[in-house]
Amino acid sequence: MTELSTMKDGVANQAEASDRVLQILAEAGRLFASKGFEGTSMRDIALACGISKSLLYHHFSNKDEIYARVAVGSTLELYLFVRDRIPDGPPSQKIRAFMVATAEYFRRYRWAWIASTTAFWNDPDRSRHKERLTRRDRFENFLRGLIQEAIDAGEIRKVDVPMTGRLILSSLNWMHRWYNPNKSATPEQIAEIFFDMIFNGLRSGELVELPGAEPPKAGRRKPR
Amino acid sequence: MTELSTMKDGVANQAEASDRVLQILAEAGRLFASKGFEGTSMRDIALACGISKSLLYHHFSNKDEIYARVAVGSTLELYLFVRDRIPDGPPSQKIRAFMVATAEYFRRYRWAWIASTTAFWNDPDRSRHKERLTRRDRFENFLRGLIQEAIDAGEIRKVDVPMTGRLILSSLNWMHRWYNPNKSATPEQIAEIFFDMIFNGLRSGELVELPGAEPPKAGRRKPR
DNA sequence: ATTTTCACCGACCGATCGGTCAAGCCCGGC
DNA sequence: GCCGGGCTTGACCGATCGGTCGGTGAAAAT
Numbered sequence: 001m002t003e004l005s006t007m008k009d010g011v012a013n014q015a016e017a018s019d020r021v022l023q024i025l026a027e028a029g030r031l032f033a034s035k036g037f038e039g040t041s042m043r044d045i046a047l048a049c050g051i052s053k054s055l056l057y058h059h060f061s062n063k064d065e066i067y068a069r070v071a072v073g074s075t076l077e078l079y080l081f082v083r084d085r086i087p088d089g090p091p092s093q094k095i096r097a098f099m100v101a102t103a104e105y106f107r108r109y110r111w112a113w114i115a116s117t118t119a120f121w122n123d124p125d126r127s128r129h130k131e132r133l134t135r136r137d138r139f140e141n142f143l144r145g146l147i148q149e150a151i152d153a154g155e156i157r158k159v160d161v162p163m164t165g166r167l168i169l170s171s172l173n174w175m176h177r178w179y180n181p182n183k184s185a186t187p188e189q190i191a192e193i194f195f196d197m198i199f200n201g202l203r204s205g206e207l208v209e210l211p212g213a214e215p216p217k218a219g220r221r222k223p224r
Numbered sequence: 225m226t227e228l229s230t231m232k233d234g235v236a237n238q239a240e241a242s243d244r245v246l247q248i249l250a251e252a253g254r255l256f257a258s259k260g261f262e263g264t265s266m267r268d269i270a271l272a273c274g275i276s277k278s279l280l281y282h283h284f285s286n287k288d289e290i291y292a293r294v295a296v297g298s299t300l301e302l303y304l305f306v307r308d309r310i311p312d313g314p315p316s317q318k319i320r321a322f323m324v325a326t327a328e329y330f331r332r333y334r335w336a337w338i339a340s341t342t343a344f345w346n347d348p349d350r351s352r353h354k355e356r357l358t359r360r361d362r363f364e365n366f367l368r369g370l371i372q373e374a375i376d377a378g379e380i381r382k383v384d385v386p387m388t389g390r391l392i393l394s395s396l397n398w399m400h401r402w403y404n405p406n407k408s409a410t411p412e413q414i415a416e417i418f419f420d421m422i423f424n425g426l427r428s429g430e431l432v433e434l435p436g437a438e439p440p441k442a443g444r445r446k447p448r
Numbered sequence: 449a450t451t452t453t454c455a456c457c458g459a460c461c462g463a464t465c466g467g468t469c470a471a472g473c474c475c476g477g478c
Numbered sequence: 479g480c481c482g483g484g485c486t487t488g489a490c491c492g493a494t495c496g497g498t499c500g501g502t503g504a505a506a507a508t
Contacts, residue, residue, distance in 0.1 A: 120263050156426040197422060265464080
């Protein structure tokens, strides 16, 4: 049904990979996430895996390939992972499900997620980088489609679609900087809270009816 | 009046610093922002400044100190910069001003901002790191104070204050990952749009009155 | 029984890393 | 004149970087 059956140990989409390769990818992802790409040496990865540095080059051609497997493998599956978790129903609930599913992915594949979204990368191989951006665009365009759907259905205001997508993704993408798995809520619960805040707004009660047409840029009304 | 009078060349709070030092800080910030801390060598910085590597060690004791001057100098002034731009008025408008001021700081000191918020850092000197976190906490607590103010004034719902602060800061902190200075809106305009979305919510028109008491976790109401 | 395959390792390579140092350059005060 | 001190430099250091190489030992294939 889904292509995600081979996920394990927090490493996504590494079908047909040996246990050792999965171990290397998991440890490398964790190190890339916490120390960055240039901050992580091949010796660090080998030491974390309890193997010799040479063995890394037996399974991967170089450091870039390890990072690419972590990052590209991660970003590919994010789209499929989320898409398969969007239920039929009102568009606004699809957006909610999008946020919750993305948060679930973050919780499951946390290190690969962080490594792929934050670690720096020289990228001598341009094609790998373009592939990553293409997948990221597809993910973002998928969200924009849901937002447009919600606008067409009249469930949300006529907001700027790309900007709305950026706001939603910002709330999810920044989570790794403050989220502590040992305390408070799960990422999914946090995503639900953020959805509530963004969808319903922070403003308290008594607003009754938005004026019919509002400026396309930012439909604000001056208080006082 | 304000302590920010010595800002120049995108480098904040480096009073009594020579032009050369300011140049080094500016170039180093730009490099740290685009290639990370470990990804930037002292040779890179020297080359960007058109000077020898030795000269860096004449003005700074080591690489960490350069980064600290960029990052800590940046985070210190962010708080003062924003605080001085919050007008008297309704608390919700203070939050709006907070977001716009933070965006203005981002626009002005973009490289130092990015370097301080994203580059990895070994941090052998624990005190510098703690100072940075202290300042960051002060900045975040300042925002939480404004949110609590708005709740007490009845302008916004009884939301989770820390979580609301995280949502607002996420929208601002993630901006550097997609913002393109050559196109579209200014950071300040983007901040205003985000404020509108978060404050008023995305939901369209006809909501009439929020139920008196809502669950503390996430005040959602099931559509259908 | 022999060959092939494959996971694995220790020693090593040239390049680059952060950092040092002794010496020059330049310019205002005597 | 010339002298002292802050900029500035190139040569150099040990450590570590990503990556290579020859080889080992055990299982699989023949």
